[in-house]
Amino acid sequence: MKFSINHKSPVPLHIQAEELVRNIIKDPQYADGKFLPNEVDLAKQLAISRTTLRQALNKLVYEGLLIRKKGIGTKVAGASVSSKSNNWLSFSQEMQARGIPIRNFELHISWVTPDEQVANFFEISNTKKVLKLERLRGRLEGPFVYFVSYFHPRVGLTGDEDFKRPLYEVLEKDYSVIANLSKEEISAKAADKLIAGKLEIEPNEPVLFRKRFVYDQGDRPIEFNLGYYRADSFVYTIESRRE
Structure with missing residues (x-):
């Protein structure tokens, strides 16, 4: 041309x-x-x-x-993936609602001793092991988000679940645990070597960092979630209405 x-x-x-x-x-x-x-x-x-x-x-x-x-x-650049703050869903449900096909690049399950932050959120001893779920996900052509989730032992997850299903569908249908409230903290940070390698970017490039605290219908903590998003592939939108 x-x-x-x-x-x-x-x-x-x-x-x-x-x-x-x-x-x-x-x-x-x-x-x-x-x-x-x-x-x-x-x-x-x-x-x-x-x-x-x-x-x-x-x-x-x-x-x-x-x-x-x-x-x-x-x-x-590919079209940015968008997430709205007033209608939170699991990642799979968000992408399905937008008609975006998603690929799982990595999925790791382990039982770990929680750090102080996770233990304090769950209000448990830091000697009690919790289920840790790591998922690298994105479009068909490449990953754009790396999730790390920790689950309260009370939920009952064993690690044998099919986590290719929507997460909150697994909790609700298999364990009668309904995710009812999400509180989030969003910031920008420089990607360390691990995150950069996962998201296929250079170390110290900016990523959007989302920390999510999920509660059940009784306002009891069920999930502590960390999400690292490629800055060139994800937009977080906030919709507010004046009362």
């Missing part, structure tokens, strides 16, 4: 380059996840400097339309 810009136009070159790249993004040839032409080659083809081209690309990276990978190139 040939690209060009008008050097006689009064419109600044970087603005023209930005519009050109926006059109490239819409082309089926560069659909979700496809890499754009090499920066050096594209700058030569447009007869502009790499600095001018990069100014245009940086704008689109900032808007979340492009993803730049050092030493690899710049690619079109």
Whole structure:
């Protein structure tokens, strides 16, 4: 595909380059996840400097339309997954409601001694083991979220459950435990080596970190959940209505 810009136009070159790249993004040839032409080659083809081209690309990276990978190139970002705060569901239920096919890349189950934070939330001794569930999940083309869940021993999980099913469906249908209340803390943090490796990003790249405290109908704690999301693949939306 040939690209060009008008050097006689009064419109600044970087603005023209930005519009050109926006059109490239819409082309089926560069659909979700496809890499754009090499920066050096594209700058030569447009007869502009790499600095001018990069100014245009940086704008689109900032808007979340492009993803730049050092030493690899710049690619079109996939549509961000969105989660709303006023209608919380299990991850599987959220994605199913949005028609997004999800793949499980890793699933690990273990019994562990809880750290002080988990033990305090569950109001149990830190010598009493709890079930730990780790899941790496995402779109078909790659992972974008890593979950670590701990469950109160009272729930009755054994570790033999089919956790490919929606989590809260397992709790309700198999154990008559209904997740009724969720309290969440959301922050941004730099990915450590473990999280970066799981999410296929560079160490210290930003991730969205969501801590979820889940209670049953009696306001008793049942799950302590940590979620690490790729910043370029997930949007958390908050909907408020003034009474």
